[in-house]
Amino acid sequence: MNDRILSKLAANFRDSILSSTEFRGELTIVVKPENIVPICKFLRDDPELQFDLLIDVHGIDMLRSELDRSSEIYSHDDDLDLLLPPGQTEQPAERFQVVYNVWSLKNKARLRLKVLLSESNLHVPSVTTVWPGANWPERETFDMFGIIFDGHPDLRRIYMPEEFEYYPLRKDFPLMGIPGSLTLPKGESSKEKSEK
Template sequence: MEPQNPQTSQPEKELHSGTASSPIAVALQRENGAWVSKVVEALGETTIIVPREHIAGVCAFLKTTSGFEFNFLSDLCGFDRGPEEAPRFEVNYHLFSTTKSHRVRIKVLVNEDDTHVPSVTGVWRTANWHERETYDLFGVIFDNHPDLRRILLPDDWQGYALRKDFPLRGYEPYSLE
C-alpha cells in the first residue's frame, strides 16, 4: 500500500530509478544513471534524491541544460530527521527556472558520522549564504566552499542549534536575572 499524504488523502508516488515519470528525473538518469537514487512525486511536486557525491554535477546539468534551465536556487536548507534516523540529515535544494516557470526539489541524504557535501557555490553564487546557514545550524560541511564559517550564531557558539538533540536552553546555565 502506498503512503497516504495526510493533507490530501492521495497516495504519494515513490518511484525508484528506472521508473521515473518526471522528465527531469528521466533526463538525469539518461545523462548519468548514478545520479538518481529515488524519485518521489507528491502534491504535484517532484523530489529527486541524489547521492551527495553527484550533487554539484546534477545541479550544473539542471542549470545549463536546454529545456530545464534551473537558473535560480530559491532555497537550500538543512533538515534533521532525528538522531534515531539513518541517514540523519537532509540537504534540500529548491530549484526554479525563471525562463520555463517550473521547479524541482533535489535532496541529498547525509549520515551523522560524515556530514560532508560538495558545495554548489560554483553553480549558483547564492548558495554561499545558504550553505553557511546550513553549516551554522546543522553542522553540514560543504566541501570546497569559498568561506565556510558561521553566519547567524556567534563564533564561540557550541553545537548546532537546529539539531533535534540540541538542548532547548543551550549549554549555558539559564537565568532571567
C-alpha cells in the first residue's frame, strides 16, 4: 500500500514531496506547506486511497538548546541524536513541524504527513476544508506553538486566555512558566480548605 501511495502522490505532486520514510510499516511523507491542502484533498478523494479520517494534527518544536548537551539526564551525545531526525546533528533550519495523522477506513492504512516551518514563517494552510475535524487540533497547535493556520474558520486560543503572549509547548518556554504572565483568580488554598 505504501508504494501505491507514494507512486500516486509522485505522479500528481512530484515537486511538493520533500522526502518520505517508512518505519514499522508506516509511511511518513514530508510535503511543502503551501501544498498541504491539495495533497490532503487528493488523498481523501482518490477512489483507491480514500484517506477519509483525520486522526490528529499536532505541532513539534525541534529546538535544541545548549543545555541538552550539558544536562545530566542526557550525558551521552548518542542519546541526543534520538531527538533529531536521522543524520541531523545541527539545529534544524525548520524549527517547527506540523504533523497530520490520517487513516483510510477502506484500506485500514495509516499515513503521516509533515510540513516543516521556520521560526520566521509559521504559516500553513488550514485543512479544515478537507477534514472539518481539524478545527480544534489546529486551534490547539496554534495556542501551544504559535503556528498560524491560514484560512481556519475560527483561529483563536483554545486553552490559554486570548491576551496570553506566549506559547507553552515551545521548548524555549520556561519550565516553571513566566511569573506574572497570567493572572489567576484568588481562591482558598488546599491547606485552608483542609483546616475548615
